[in-house]
Amino acid sequence: MDNVVLDIQKLSKTFGGVQAVNNFSLKIPEGSLQSIIGPNGAGKTTIFNLITGIYKPTEGTISFNSRRIDGMETFKITEMGITRTFQNIRLFSEFSVLDNVRTACHMRSDYSVFEGLIPTPRRNRQERAVTDYAMNLLKLVNLDDRANEYADNLPYGHQRRLEIARALALEPKLLLLDEPAAGMNPDETQKLIEFIAEIRTKFNLTILLIEHHMEVVMGLADYITVIDFGKIIATGTPVEVQSNPIVIEAYLGVGE
């Protein structure tokens, strides 16, 4: 295997006696697009919350580029190069589309708090550069014509793309996508799949994708991990997983 970007070892998380994630291990090589799938409530989002430091693991380790990140604060993990989107889209609704992206560019400028109070030429220069960068990014996701609208007023599919753009603004090495196709119709889903494939090459990304629907990941993922009740029940390439009887049963078992 090539350079492993993310290495999760024997990860467990319990909430008041409920085992949300149980002995979960995963290695993600650089440049790959892996996916975790499983029925609703299988613990997929919990794994993301553990990787991004929103929850602290009960047991196990998470390493990013060979550095332990479990237990670190969320913003530090983000600074190291992991960003994510949320299942229930979490944009800054009182910001314009442009400002949502510009906010995520805060690491691209380094003017001080003092220069925040009194504008200096340096601040103005950096702000202009950030605005240009953000606009370019919006162009890339086809949202540049709506840059000044409130993020809240965008249609659902656009909000998804904006949230991904916001994550991309941080120039992550590893992008975590939490059910990006949730709530989309087949047509929108198809467009999203193409979009993810596009940004993957353009930004040279390693991607971990959580999905509930198997169809979405089939065309995208190099490798799939299937979980149910917080435990890995199968792993393999899309073709292998699709024909795995255990997987089929897990999905049929919850009425899919």
Place this chain on the structure above:
Amino acid sequence: MILQQIINGLSIGAVYALLAVGYSLVYSVLNFSNFAHGEVLMLGSYIGFFSLTQLGVPFVVAIVLSVVGTGVIAIVLERIGYRPLRLRSAPLLYFMISAMGLSIFLQNLTIVTIGPNFRTYPDIISTAPITIGDLYIGRLDLMIFGITLLSLLLLTWFIYGTKMGSGIRAASYNMRVASLMGINPDLVVAIVFLLAGATAGVGGMLFGMKYTVYPWMGTLTIKAFIAAVVGGLGSLPGAVIGAFLLGITETFAAAYVSSAFRDLFSFALMILIIVIRPGGLMGVVSQEKA
């Protein structure tokens, strides 16, 4: 001497408990601190006072009038100040601000209409204390303790022993799940405010008897809020434990350090607890679902 302080601490703690439960009840269902709770207490105290002095009714009737009055007032306040926010799922910050607005409004309306003066309750019970050895127990304190305990028992029975009570507990666990179970959220909220209001009514009368009645007496409930925080906002047993802990801390601080710095100790206790255990003694540290 120490025993005497413990008795004093329990006596004040009991009233804090009654009021802390009101904060915790509302918090458990709506997840915000109803800062107008103190003003409901103040209104209850006035209702009791005027019932006794103007209507000349017996004490028990005065308590009933006060409880009914504050129960209704609390429901009305919820309708005016919080329900519109609930319906559009406003940020919790707005609930807090609205509560603060209600509190300012009621307090100052009382000052303008009834007047800013302190009023003394008529004596309900002999002021001569009961002496056991060298312990002094005020008859009024004993009575207050008894009424508080009775109210808390009634409340406990309602929450844990009735169908409506289990509805409230379900709602406090998860409002959305509760409404899926066929529990009408408006009804649950109304009942919660009725209960919180009623306890504030009893508390108002007890405070009025022990001290006096005045328009900004609602700020006394800051202590009850501290108790609720110490015990863990949203937890009823926590509120009671927190209240007694606070009552005893205060009386000891006043007796052995300085009565002037009593309140400093209350705040210090609160800060200490939430730094060590952010969820309070009995609370659960909620981990937000992202």
Place this chain on the structure above:
Amino acid sequence: MSPYLQGILILAGINVLAVLGLSLLTGFTGSFCFGQAGFLTIGAYVATLLTMELHVPFAVALLGGALFSALVSIPLGLPTLKLKGDYFAIATLGFAEATRLIVENLEKITGGSRGIPGIPTKTSLPIVLVLAVVASICIRFYVVSRHGRNCVAIREDETAAQAIGINTFRYKQISFFINAALAGLAGGLLSHYVGFIQPAMFGIQKSTELIVMVIFGGMHSVTGAILAAIILTALPEVLRAAAAWRLVAYGAVVVLIMVTRPQGLLGNWELSRESLMAIWNGLKSRFSKKAVGVDHG
């Protein structure tokens, strides 16, 4: 200018200073601070003692008050800024009450509840005006800087803000610090204007009044907070007769705003060249449309 009008303007300016940081902290960063009076107290007493005991120049006294108040925000913020909204609100309330209690009981230094009389009245209208304008401009610039955007992001969604790499705690600390500094400055100006301070001037009511100004003006607008500070300072002075009803109305208005228009008077509108141009263009097009309408009508 009549001394009466001058007095109102000075008080308005002082209130603008006391409210600016609160607008940043509560309106933009989303931390509900219920203890603004505590920082005013610290600023007022430190500046006054510097003037009266150490006889330092006025500017140094003001700076000392502001700095001391700002420094207090650091140990106060460490345990409290990590807390949820309600806990932070009550902790700041507790801080303000504790400050008042301490001042009341340090009789030898602060004069206890009787306060300190005979403070040299060095606060003048030009000084207040310059400070208020400069501070307003600075805060206005701050909220549109990368730091200000980070603050708003925290208010809008703290988890998402963390997820894009914002050190949310640090930014709350900065807002808290700036707020404490400005409130401390306002306190120093106040004591050197009134010429007398006592703890009773800095009760819960004072904190309430200041936070109401922020809410009334529009929690997401610096301009709104400034405007509200001026209006709500001048109004009770003008309507002396209705003074008793003022706080009743405050309470009612706060509830009304939350229930019907939580964005307050100005929403997130800010005074700027662009926004003025926008209004101007809007007016122009409205009038020209009307003219067209008449032609066709």
